[in-house]
Each structure stands twice: as C-alpha cells, then as structure tokens.
Amino acid sequence: MKNSKRRTTSAPAHASPNPADFGTWLTGRLEALDYNLSGPRSGGRTAFADDSGLSPSTVTRLLRGEMPTDTRLLRTLAEAIRVPYPEVLVRAGVLTPDELASVQRPVTEHQITPEQAADELGITDPAERKVFVNMTRTLSRTTPNEGEQQLAD
Known part of the structure; x- marks a missing residue:
C-alpha cells in the first residue's frame, strides 16, 4: 500500500520522516542480525523473507525505504527484527515519538484524590x-x- 494517506504532521528528528532513513535503519538491523545484504544476489533478502514470513518483494520495498502503513506488516517486521513494535511504528513514521508517549502515558484532565x-x-x-x-x-x-x-x- 502506498503512503498516499500518510499524515502531513512533521515528526521529530529521531523519527523517520524520510523514507530513505527507514530503509537505512532496517538495513542496519538486518545486517546486525547477520543477513548478508552486500549485493543483489547475496541471499540476505531472500533469507530474511523466508525467516520473517514477508514476501521477498515486500522486503525489497522496505529496504528501499518505501514506507509501509499496514500495521500488521509492521508488527510482523518488528517481531522478525526483534525490535519493539512501538519503535518500528515511530521509525516508519506511523506515529511520532510524542504521539507514542501520549498513548503510553496518557495525561488525565484531572487527578482524583x-x-x-x-x-x-x-x-x-x-x-x-x-x-x-x-x-x-x-x-x-x-x-x-x-x-x-x-x-x-
């Protein structure tokens, strides 16, 4: 799914507002997990696709930085790369760090005694x-x- 419906709010610098940043980050994670991504025929992409349950074309798109918005795909990715799901949501630009914090630690309008x-x-x-x-x-x-x-x- 293309990112045509992606929010237009600007994300802080440590989120991945730039699709290339997401691809670079994911490449680093896969290489840290010993997937060889050194060349188009190195086998790392296919091996990761097999191990994660994602299709090879999806893995290629993710590594190119084509930002996914399907949260089920992002959950599968998070599990496969052993990164907390909320971090992947921020890295993919689905949530900003501030939005994530507000969900994790909601502030009530009034405190009760x-x-x-x-x-x-x-x-x-x-x-x-x-x-x-x-x-x-x-x-x-x-x-x-x-x-x-x-x-x-």
Whole structure:
C-alpha cells in the first residue's frame, strides 16, 4: 500500500520522516542480525523473507525505504527484527515519538484524590478506607528502584 494517506504532521528528528532513513535503519538491523545484504544476489533478502514470513518483494520495498502503513506488516517486521513494535511504528513514521508517549502515558484532565478513588471503588468501611487512602498516598509519592520493580512484577 502506498503512503498516499500518510499524515502531513512533521515528526521529530529521531523519527523517520524520510523514507530513505527507514530503509537505512532496517538495513542496519538486518545486517546486525547477520543477513548478508552486500549485493543483489547475496541471499540476505531472500533469507530474511523466508525467516520473517514477508514476501521477498515486500522486503525489497522496505529496504528501499518505501514506507509501509499496514500495521500488521509492521508488527510482523518488528517481531522478525526483534525490535519493539512501538519503535518500528515511530521509525516508519506511523506515529511520532510524542504521539507514542501520549498513548503510553496518557495525561488525565484531572487527578482524583485517594478519597474519591475509595468512593469509586465502594470502600466504605472506615478502617479499610483509611488503609487504602494512606497506601495510595504513600505509593504516589515513591518511585520504586529497579530491584523493587522487579520484585513487584
């Protein structure tokens, strides 16, 4: 699918607003994964097509920097090159880094208080409510370090 419906918003420099940048980036990723792309008959494109499930013509178009907008194709590509899907969406110019950040960490128009959260959750027992409110306030003030986060997971 051609990129005729691509957004006209300008992307920050670390996105890939230039199709050639995407092709160059993808070439580097494939070479890092030991696909030989040194020549038209080196076999790397065909090997990657076989390994990824993408057609050889799709691989060629991607390496030329023909920007895909089909998110299913981009997901398949992300899995095949072992890069997080959101990064591929940004590199392909489907999302800007700012758009991705707003989806990953949405900002609510208003924050609710722990008391309002307790009301919403139906916590009415005074002792349970006090524990909930205190725990919520404590958690909202602290940021776990890496080790604590691993324990929480």
